[in-house]
Structures are given as C-alpha cells and as structure tokens.
Amino acid sequence: xxxxxxxxxxLLPPEIHHWQAAEExxxxxFQAFSYSEIRTPVFEKTELFARGIGEFTDIVTKEMYTFxxxxxLWLTLRPEFTASVxxxxxxxxxxxxxxxxxxxxxGPLFRQERPQAGRMRQFHQFGVEIIGSExxxxxxxxxxxxxxxxxxxxxxxxVLHINSIGSQEARKDYIGTLQETLRPHLEAFCPxxxxxxxxxxxxxxDCKNENCQSLMKAYxxxxxxxxxxxxxxHFEKVKELLAALKVPYTVNxxxxxxxxxxxxxxxxxKGLNLGAQDALCGGGRYDQLVQDLGGKPTPSxxxxxxxxxxxxxxxxxxxxxxxxxxxxxxxxxFSENELSFAFEIMGKVREAGISAEMDLLRRSMKAKMxxxxxxxxxxxxxxxxxxxxxNKVSLKNMKTSQQxxxxxxxxxxxxxxx
RNA sequence: GUGGACGUAGCUCAGUAGGUAGAGCGCUUGGUUGUGGCCCAAGUGGUCGUGGGUUCAAGUCCCAUCGUUCACCCCA
Numbered sequence: 001x002x003x004x005x006x007x008x009x010x011l012l013p014p015e016i017h018h019w020q021a022a023e024e025x026x027x028x029x030f031q032a033f034s035y036s037e038i039r040t041p042v043f044e045k046t047e048l049f050a051r052g053i054g055e056f057t058d059i060v061t062k063e064m065y066t067f068x069x070x071x072x073l074w075l076t077l078r079p080e081f082t083a084s085v086x087x088x089x090x091x092x093x094x095x096x097x098x099x100x101x102x103x104x105x106x107g108p109l110f111r112q113e114r115p116q117a118g119r120m121r122q123f124h125q126f127g128v129e130i131i132g133s134e135x136x137x138x139x140x141x142x143x144x145x146x147x148x149x150x151x152x153x154x155x156x157x158x159v160l161h162i163n164s165i166g167s168q169e170a171r172k173d174y175i176g177t178l179q180e181t182l183r184p185h186l187e188a189f190c191p192x193x194x195x196x197x198x199x200x201x202x203x204x205x206d207c208k209n210e211n212c213q214s215l216m217k218a219y220x221x222x223x224x225x226x227x228x229x230x231x232x233x234h235f236e237k238v239k240e241l242l243a244a245l246k247v248p249y250t251v252n253x254x255x256x257x258x259x260x261x262x263x264x265x266x267x268x269x270k271g272l273n274l275g276a277q278d279a280l281c282g283g284g285r286y287d288q289l290v291q292d293l294g295g296k297p298t299p300s301x302x303x304x305x306x307x308x309x310x311x312x313x314x315x316x317x318x319x320x321x322x323x324x325x326x327x328x329x330x331x332x333x334f335s336e337n338e339l340s341f342a343f344e345i346m347g348k349v350r351e352a353g354i355s356a357e358m359d360l361l362r363r364s365m366k367a368k369m370x371x372x373x374x375x376x377x378x379x380x381x382x383x384x385x386x387x388x389x390x391n392k393v394s395l396k397n398m399k400t401s402q403q404x405x406x407x408x409x410x411x412x413x414x415x416x417x418x
Numbered sequence: 419g420u421g422g423a424c425g426u427a428g429c430u431c432a433g434u435a436g437g438u439a440g441a442g443c444g445c446u447u448g449g450u451u452g453u454g455g456c457c458c459a460a461g462u463g464g465u466c467g468u469g470g471g472u473u474c475a476a477g478u479c480c481c482a483u484c485g486u487u488c489a490c491c492c493c494a
Contacts, residue, residue, distance in 0.1 A: 003485080058492050062419080080494085109494085114419080116488060125494055192491085208490090259493090268494095279494055306494035334452050367447085369454035377454095384452055398454070 007113075007121025017324050018311055022153060023106065026126055029149050033141075035104040035128055040084040042108060046074040052083030052293055054260030063111040077110035081304060082261075082286070083293070085129050090295035100132040106307070118277035118309045127283070129302035131290070136234050138301050139265045139285060140241035146269055146281050146303050147247045155313045157272035158280060160248065163255035164235040164264050166227045168288065171263075174226040175201055185219055205254035222253040231264055238265055261286040265301065271309065273316035280313060281305030326376030328415055329356040332368040334384035341388045345381065345408055352412045372398065378418070381411065 004010060011019060030037070046066050053059050065077040078084055085103060088094075094101050106126035115121060128145060130138045143162070150158055165171050179201050186194055190209045197204065204216060227235065242249050249267075257266045266284035274280075283303025290298035329349055333342035342358065349356040357375070359368045365382075372380045382394040382403070393411060396403040406414060 006485080063492080111493080113492070114490090115486095116490095119493075123494075127494085203492090257493095276489060277493075282494060304494055309494065332453080364447090365452050366450085366454080371454085373454040380453080382453070386452095394453095396453075401454085403453085 005121065007115040009120065009122075018314070019307075022307070022310060022314070025153055026106065026149060029145070029152055030104045030128070033102070033128075033145050033148075035102040035145075038085055038088065038103045038105050039107070040078075040081070040088050040105070042110075043075050043077050044084055044087065046076040048083050048087055048293070049076055049079060052086065052261065052289065053080060057260060059111065059259075063113055065110045065112055079109055079111045080259075081105050081107070081109070081125060081127060082129065082289070082302060086131070086289055086293050086295070086300070089131055089298075090290065090293060095132065095296065095298065098132075100130065102128070102130055104128045116277065117275035118306065118312055120308060124307035125304045126307055127281070127302060127304035129300055131300040132298055133301075134287065134299035136237035136265075137241060139234075139238045140245065142283065142301050142303055143238075143242060143249075143267055144245045144247055146267075146283070146305065149305070150269060150280065150310075150313075153310065153314060154317065155271065155280070155310070156317060157313070159250060159270050159272065160267065161252040161255045161270065162238070162242075162249050162265065162267040163223070163252050164227055164231060164238075165223055165256060165262060165266055165284075166231045167263055170226060170228055170231060171223070174221075174223050177221060177226070178202075181219055181221055185215060188215055202256040205256055216254070223256075224251070224253050234264055257282060257284055261289040261292070263287045267303070269305075271313040271316075274309060274312055277306075277309065279306070280309050323376055326378065327355040327357045328378050328418070329354060329381060329411075330368075330372035330375060330377035330379070331356065331358040331381045332365065332372065332383065333358070334365065334382070336362070337385065338383045338388050341408075342381070342383045345383075345393065345411065349412060349415065352416065354412070354415050379415070 046064070049064060050060050055061075059079050064079050067075060069075055085105065089101065089103075104127065106124065108122050108124050110122055112121055113119060128142060130142055143160070147160060166174070179197070182197070182201070182204070186197060189197070189204070189212050190207065193204050193207050193209070193212050204212065205220070207213065207216075224232075224235075239249070239251070255266055255268055257268075262284045264285040264287065266282075268282045269280045270278050271280045272278075281303050282305075283301070285299070285301040287297075287299040290296065290300060329346075331342045331346050333339050346356050346358055357377075359371055361367075363371070369380065377398055380396045380398060382396060384394075387393050387405070390405075391408050392405050393408055394403050395406050395411065395414070
C-alpha cells in the first residue's frame, strides 16, 4: 500500500470543516484590519532562504527540502513565508505603489523535522507583514492583530510575551557581556547548555532544566538593560500602545527568536493547552531584511502563526462538536419511473443555489430515508407515481416529521424562504 | 539526528500460563404494501504492520525492519 509521507496528513471530510471555518474567521479579521492577501510560490531558489533566514540556522542547514530541477537550478520548498513575501515586495517594486504595505498570507510550508504534537513536515501558517514603517505603532498593530485573531477564534488559554532585542549591533554587544558574566558559572549548567554557550548563548534562556533556569535568573544580565536610547524608547511606546489597545502582555527578556533577521521588538503567543510545541505564533520587527535581500532599506514587522497549532488550541477548549449542516433537500424518487421527474426538480433546486442531493445507488425507500437522516438533510422530497401524476412532491420536514404535498415548481420558493 | 511508548476488523479496543481470533461503534439488509432517527435480528468486515527465528504449535516469546506517537534538538 502506498502511504502518505511521514509528517504529512490527509484532511478527510469530517475534519476539513474546522479548517474552512478557521480560514473564514481569519479572512474576516484581516479584512477588518485592512490587510491585503498575498500569494507566493511554494518553492523558490534555495539562495533566497539561505540569505533571508540565515545560513547557519537549523532551518537552513538541516531542515529544508532542497532539490535540483532539470535545469540544474537549486530549489527549495519554502520553510517560511517572510523571505518569499519580501522577495515579491522587492521584485514587483511595491514600494512605488504605496509607501506602506499591509499584507497577509496563509498556506503550506515544509520542514524536514521529526514530527510530534503540533509539528508536521508539511504544515500551514498564516501571518502578516507591515512593510515600510519603522514606528512602534506598526509593532503594536501587528501584535494586536495576532491577539485579536485568537480572541475571535475562541482561544482563551494563551499568554503574550514581548521583548526587545535591540539593533543587531546592540545584540552583538549584549551577547558578549552575557558570555562574560556566565563563563565563571558555566560548570554548573547542564551539558547541553555548555555546548550551546559559544555558538548560541541566547538559547540558554529557554533551557527546560530548572537548575539552568535559576542560574540564568541569578546571573544573566537582561537584554533590556543593554538597549540604546532609541530602541528603549521604541519599546516603551509599543507597550504604551498595547495598553491602549487593552492587549495584556508580559515582558519576557528571555524571549529570543531563532531567525537571524529579527531586530528590536519580538513577541510570541503561547498556548496554555498545547503540548511541548506551544508557540501559537511568533514574530517581530526585521528592519534589515529588505536590504539584506537586495532592496532599499525598509523597516518591517510581522508574525507567523501555526495553523495546526491554532486548531489544536481550539479543539482543546471546545466542549462539544456541533453537527455540520447537511443538504437542504434530499430527493427520494420511488423508482426508476420517477427518476427523470426528480432529476428535473433537483437540477432546478441546485441551480437556484440550494443544496440538494439524491441517492445514486437505487436503494430502497427505507435506505434512502436512512441516508437522508445520516446526512442531516432538512427536507426530503418523496416522489412516487401519485406525486408525479399531479406534478407535486411530498415534502417531509425531517425535524418535525411533518409531510406536505406541494406543487413541484413551488419547492424552490418554499426552500428559499427558510 | 537522538531517546521512550505503541502497532489485532473502517474506528476504539479485548485477547488469560504460547494451541491458527473477539466486543462495542460503524456499514449493509430485514422487522411496512413507497418513509429516517429509538429498539430488535442477521450480515459485512482481519495474511493479528512486515520479514526472519525459537517451538509439535506464536497475535501471544526473541531479532530485524517499516510505521505511528510523545519528548529532546529546533521552531509556527
């Protein structure tokens, strides 16, 4: 048997409506915030991601699906959206059409990691980018949008963490002093932290080992004390605006994002009812990325959110499944003699935009009714020789069991009035 | 890439001290001569993930392999 690839999934009819419902909600929210959708290809030149995400990040060094096409081009299935969106922004010179772009996206991404709860190899993200504003109101707007999305979708168990990691230079200096202060205590940390110390010392902040945590609390300086004046003022304003928007936040100086391109504001919404992979969304400011990818210096801010994790969070809090709507009308012709008559009616009903269906297995009346019931159809049109002779149908309301004889042409207006 | 758990009908699972498989749900049909949901009955459905080994005999023990899952790493 041929199976799907590890870390991918088939979405079957019973679950697909959760996806559709969430997508619809999100579209409404993006519209309310006045964002435009952007769609970019699922694969790009490998170089784009190497430059955009950072050559030495885990994503680029070991998680990308990369291959050579028949023209000997190195291509990669996108592992994230931002690099592609910025590429499109530069390529189509969107800065010329307006100085500020508000964009949103949703779609599949690919990373070759070991699957676990809340992590797939083909997974989906939605997210937004504001391209062109350096001001804190852009940061606050994006964070507000993320928070509102989870609120509207009914995810109650969540917390927002925000932080500022300053400019890239300030961060470099900070890492220097961090290493200096920690070095004397290095022996006390877990082996993994000792290993990370030189290459990725910011990671020591989110080690799960309790001992490491308390060591960090005791000795590690806060990056917030190492911001320059303008970065600090920027962060203050972001907090002020979030307060005005009534978005509850926690300042978390240990929040360091993994992608190279972040500057200043970073933030993350954590789900409280998820497994180990509990980041619902993560984002921040990236003021260097546009020029790193060959555009003019253009400050930007955005976030990306895991779609699967959103659905997990919703499912974790939902008490009961609501039954999906069935067709409005189920037609049940008694025999082959009434088939054409029934088909004519069904055709017109469907053309009028009313959902209708019919048994295609020529089963017994009992079986047809069972099927209509299982589908959760609202009405069944019973059509036997008597009905057909009078150009009528017996319309049965499946909820009340009331059955009435109606003129066939009158069905449409009857069903439309519901 | 590393580690743990698991792998029996479409689904959820049971299978005792090793003797070639069961339940519930689902699905189909029947209990009405043209009619659902409840109830009752019958039926459908499994090479016990796969391949080896031990044994007179393996779903049940051993090894390998594939797969699923959770966690680490990292990240949404």
